[in-house]
Amino acid sequence: MDAYDPHAIERKWQQVWQEAAAFETPSHPETTDRRKAYVLEMLPYPSGELHMGHVLNYTLGDVVSHVRRRRGYAVLRPMGYDAFGLPAENAAIREGGHPRAVTERNIAAIREQIKRMGWSIDWTREVSTAEPEYYRWTQWLFLKLFDAGLAYRKAAPVKWCPNDQTVLANEQVIDGRCERCGWEVEVRNLEQWLFKITDYADRLLEDMSLLESWPERVLTMQRNWIGRSEGAEVLFRIEELDEDVPVFTTRPDTLFGATFFVLAPEHPLVERFAGRTPELLDYARHAAAKKIEERASDDKTGLFSGYHAINPVNGERIPIWVADYVLMEYGTGAIMAVPAHDERDFAFAKRFDLPIVQVVAPADGGGDPETAYVAHSDNEVLVNSGEFSGLPAPEGKRRIVEWLEDRGLGRATTSYRLRDWLLSRQRYWGCPIPVVHCERCGIVPVPEEELPVLLPEVEDYLPKGRSPLAAAEDWVRVSCPSCGGEGRRETDTMDTFVDSSWYFLRYTDPHNDAAPFDRALVDYWLPVNQYIGGIEHAILHLMYARFFTKALYDLGLVGFEEPFARLFNQGMIYRFGAKMSKSKGNVVSPDELVERFGADALRVYILFMGPADADKEWQETGVEGASRFLQRLWRVVGNELDRTPTGVATGTPLARKAHATIAKVSDDIERRFVFNTPIAAVMELVNEISRSADDDASRFAVETAVSLIQPYAPHIAEELWSALGHSRLWREPWPEADPSQLERELIELVVQVNGKVRDRVQVQAGLGKDELVALAKRLPKVQAYLNGQEPRAYVVPDKLVNLVV
């Protein structure tokens, strides 16, 4: 056999697969009894080229896909590009090209990289979100949500990135900074488009039970983000203004401890206090303008308003303060302050010398009013609480809420941290929002038959604080679809995350030009059986996609409520202790490695490195090691071809090893979803083959090794499979281990005395406990430790006997 030349064979087999349409899947699989598997990896942003994270992500999906195919499943495995949006646009600005040109060039490069890696993708389903054929349907879906009242426009304080010159969704603000560029985010009051994701808060929580397998940490992150908390809304009366002001509290049982009342600086009532306390306006303006981090500092500031509110449960007049530690965005923007039982209220009361009244105490006494005793309400009772004193806290909570409800002073309610999804962006490179503003008719959707609203060409697409589309005056001016009068197009574009909230549906029916997808097709393929991607989308993409799916379900467009049954997050790859990034200069280029060692070696190493879900350190010599293994496999096959095959597949040590390897690899990939140890198992088998040249089952063992490595290293596997006289390994049924070959006739029995191994002995498998004990006790080495005493015995059949004296 010739030497192993990865480049030649990789080119050759990629060509063969393409010509054979090997990985194309009909949308309606002909044989309906075939089980389906939709294997999906998060699609790449074409803002640069593929990096090691992609290599891991897509190789992982490839292994799953190959094994499922060879198990007889109809496998859908598409690929596309998340082509609109800030990453691609910023790349274009950096390089000085047009976003479309830069995006298309990047897509071409990425497509080339994907092909060189030999991933088994159905290329007939390739999708790019920036193509009119795709975004036409993004617009169509937007209008469906608009008609259902789920997309709306309103003026609100929004997060603004001064660098990217656009508004951001709450989910895109990390520690007060822009998720993309890291600039500090400002708050501006602007009219923007939002999706009513808050309507789905409860279902986003409850339907987690419908998910087959998602990482617990992702679910936790989504739960935290939605931030559901149950409590009560309570009305506090301000007699001087004739106003009832609602507050939200999770602890209505502490109502008797409310000794003051606090409004957020942005609260609309603050203006009305100004008559009596003019300096409030100045304070409120300053506080509201503070940066997010400053406001979250420990030094609470505040100002007494000069007004009082009535605590509804005891009629007490308590002072109203305005303070920056209360946020307008959460609850009602006003709180009842219970300094005895809330650390923040406590700190504020101490600073401004406000009264502190303890109203909850541990059932066994104690509790110190001089510290903010944070009540937990499991084993506590109410004190200083009028008729409710002495009740256990949970009951007190219920009774006080009932009391308030009876008098129209409050009600049980639920509050959420989740805000509506702000989807409009003042940027060029995105999907145009398909509505027209008309002075007479208001917001008018562009009629379905006029979609897509094409993204106009503009001279200057740089961000300027208003959408660059506004400069395309001819495009903006349009007649109103409703009254025919003068109208102006919406010039904002959509957040990229809108594009990626439904792409997994489009893949099932990518060329449909009458609808975004056929209901029967999405219902057949979805939910995605295995979704694979990075943890960075734990909240953003994954929550948006869940929301979209539920909204489309409610609209009758799809028949399922969750898009992704199983989710897997691959770990990040580090080098020199840091995440690979261009700015740190620690990037390893996949292209270079493919050039040096071939795609198969890179594929094997990226999965051999360690558990796929763990963060891992890149090893410089790793790919070389994988390449050596493939060469060893190559040589082992070459040696085998010089022999005359015996046809023996059972009974010999090598046959047993091969069957054990089949069992191990299958179990690891299919049940445990573990991808590194199967490679180690095949390495062991290959080592074993080299050591046992005379074994009659060597042909079987060699073929098994080739067959098992195919999902990882499909090119060399295919080449060797051919050399062994077969063809089309990618369609060959996945090997089955013969159970009889997994059982051993002789086992090595470990004999321990007092928990320490003292001897081991070959015995027949399947012996009873008594026989094993008797056998163990006869061993001379064991007797030396027993000193003639009668031991207690612990037996693990076919494994171990522990004798204890």
Added chain:
RNA sequence: GCCGAAGUGGUGGAAUUGGUCAGACACGCCGGCCUCAAAAGCCGGUGGCCUUCGGGCCGUGUGGGUUCGAGUCCCACCUUCGGCACCA
């Protein structure tokens, strides 16, 4: 502060349900073969300490516990990473 994950040789990691002296499989390193030499390849060794070379003792972040038996279970602590954080 709260929530979550993780700590195993020089390195990446393995040990699936508590059960074969923990360290598979690799990387690296050491020795040997081959070679004029090198590379590649092949063979052997490689947790620590002690050793009369038979073996002995110790060892999975730290300290305790449960158990005949613990990397694996429980408690406390330390460290690292991730998420959330004036959320009322």
